[in-house]
Amino acid sequence: MNDGNRQEGQEGQEGQGDQGGQEGATAGSKRKDVRRNQRTLLDAAAAVFVTSGVEAPVRDIAAKAGVGVGTVYRHFPTRADLVIAVYRHQVDACAEAGPALLAAGPTPHAALERWADLFVDFLVTKHGLAGAMQADNAGFETLHAYFLDRLLPVCAELLDAAAAAGEIRSDLTAYQLMRGIGNLCIGAEADARYDARRLVALLVAGLRQGR
Amino acid sequence: MNDGNRQEGQEGQEGQGDQGGQEGATAGSKRKDVRRNQRTLLDAAAAVFVTSGVEAPVRDIAAKAGVGVGTVYRHFPTRADLVIAVYRHQVDACAEAGPALLAAGPTPHAALERWADLFVDFLVTKHGLAGAMQADNAGFETLHAYFLDRLLPVCAELLDAAAAAGEIRSDLTAYQLMRGIGNLCIGAEADARYDARRLVALLVAGLRQGR
């Protein structure tokens, strides 16, 4: 689970459905230079995110890609759009893992535990992503919205299943749980003394109390 | 290297002990204007923190106090020192509440729950404090260190007592719990759908599992 990103699949994202909509600028262009820059930019961003975190200066990404900053903003109107584009399929994979775990796991609560671990692993391996995903983070609202759109239904499904099975108390919203998990992951990659995974496990365990 | 020559020898009180640290830089000055500005600055900062959060621009604080930015930095070498000075008393109160709750509460775990509530209430009512307290937050290391210095022993005491009483698992460090609580409070004040107190309670409840 180390590398993860790379361009793997960026070229594959044909962008047919694209419910997010913000991808309009970078869909299928007639011009070759546009497509090339788009791809170069995504590769450069992925590389810079790994070394400098998702809050790396836009100029760094532009430099790494060998383009001007204007080009970055033309392709990705906001930094969040760039982050989304880079991590889109990993988020999707996380979303798709939900139902699979629910079907496979011994109990809904076990599935929830595993799904949480998956989500945590994703967040902590992307330098600064958890922090950037914060709701109040100016300029990253789109990122926050994307995570919610994609993962909230999955989280709700797991939560509902566990509640229906009588395993957990049913009065915590999926939104609260998602934010709790996301918050617990903030800064985890920079602090060896802190184990986000552990705390998230504790939180999920806490859901069982007084079921 | 560039020409960033510092001239030392101005701040004469560096070796002065002052460990627990009253006010950081400017304790008892001979000059009247110094003391006056110090006070004005603290009042202004407190007011601005309430309205704009602890990450408010230094210029705003200076303007509110009617002084130049240079004055702010002379009194409080870093923004974190200003934040610490403003909230010191409340942090101290929180630290002192720990042993009191332990003595009063029915069980150590109940005391831990109440203390966590106290800490959460403090954090969420100070706009942005939880985020600023983050370890990786550049320029706020001092703040992080102060919270740790002050509250970690208290948290450890509560945790140890609960563990000794057999109420909780004993393999979570006080540091991890503190960071977990702090993290869960991030952005709580800006999001009505999110209830940090609730999630922290869940986390603390999770400590009981498998005791």
Place this chain on the structure above:
DNA sequence: AAACGATACGGAACGCTGTTCCGTTTCACA
């Protein structure tokens, strides 16, 4: 009281951000 030396003062200036703007270049199509 007046002059003096120390030091605090204000705010311009610096370096670093994200973002916008626009003159110039490149591309696809005719």
Place this chain on the structure above:
DNA sequence: TGTGAAACGGAACAGCGTTCCGTATCGTTT
């Protein structure tokens, strides 16, 4: 091959934290 539309680069703008330094003020000394 010509041409117009679109993308390009990067200078420019705005806003941040922080530093620097000439000037103003203070407490002391004569």
